[in-house]
Amino acid sequence: MTDDRQPAYDAVIPARVRYDPELPDKAKLLYGEIRALASREGYCWASTAYFCKLYGVTDECINGHLRALEKQGHIIRECLRDADTSQVLERRLWVDLRKYAARDRDAPPPEKLGTPPQEILGTPPQEILEENNTSKNSTSVEDPPVVPPAGGRRPRSKKEPRKAPDWKPERFAGFWAFYPRSENKQKAMDAWDRLRPSDDLIDRIGRALVKQKATQEWKEGVGIPHAVTYLNNARWEDADGLVSQGTSPTGWAPDPEVMSS
Helix, strand or coil: CCHHHCCCCCCCCCHHHHCCCCCCHHHHHHHHHHHHHCCCCCEECCCHHHHHHHHCCCHHHHHHHHHHHHHCCCCEEEEEECCCCCCEEEEEEECCHHHHHHCCCCCCCCCCCCCCCCCCCCCCCHHHHCCCCCCCCCCCCCCCCCCCCCCCCCCCCCCCCCCCCCCCHHHHHHHHHHCCCCCCHHHHHHHHHHHCCCHHHHHHHHHHHHHHHCCHHHHCCCCCCCHHHHHHCCHHHHHCCCCCCCCCCCCCCCCCCCCCC
16 A cells, blocks of 8 residues: 555444445445545545455455445446556545546436435434544545434335246245245345346355354344345355354255255
């Protein structure tokens, strides 16, 4: 790291990121690091390898968190390529919408960056609605407080519920039967269709779920994300450091008839 690219002293994680229910905690921490490194130019220059070394994790883990942050509209990823060879010269992780748009006045600004997530569960206490003004971070993004409407979730448009996803419906049926939470099946099907998991990934998710369901927290019903969150944010990666407590499943569950390829 060069001297003129030192991160800001404080890492700012605004309310719209801290209380986004679709983000794993490690993705929120990564956002704070990205923003600290973006305090001067409005974008973070650091590579995936930099974050892997910083936190001692795999590039797959970091890329999963970056995908989650981008999907929720908290960052914009931009790759600068050589005009002749198309080789990637630099990757930029933008957190400042105005500086991103100003770099190319012909480019329309993204719609999602800076917009609070559409679903915030519950009403946070008053003190969390005010940003900490002691930070030395000079990023110019305005972060409005997240104030959900009274009564919880925002109303959604009604649509005809689906019976099964389009992608490998029989494999999803096994996943849904084996997953320990059963809320928001329609959204889980949408996430499954977006992910379009290969058979190898499906097997990996199955093995991860066996490990995670064997942990004391999940047995007690603590920390289990919604299925849509699990799929959107690659939460099977959380099981990488866990030791298997039983036989690896065929399909999803120890019973091979729960789901087969």
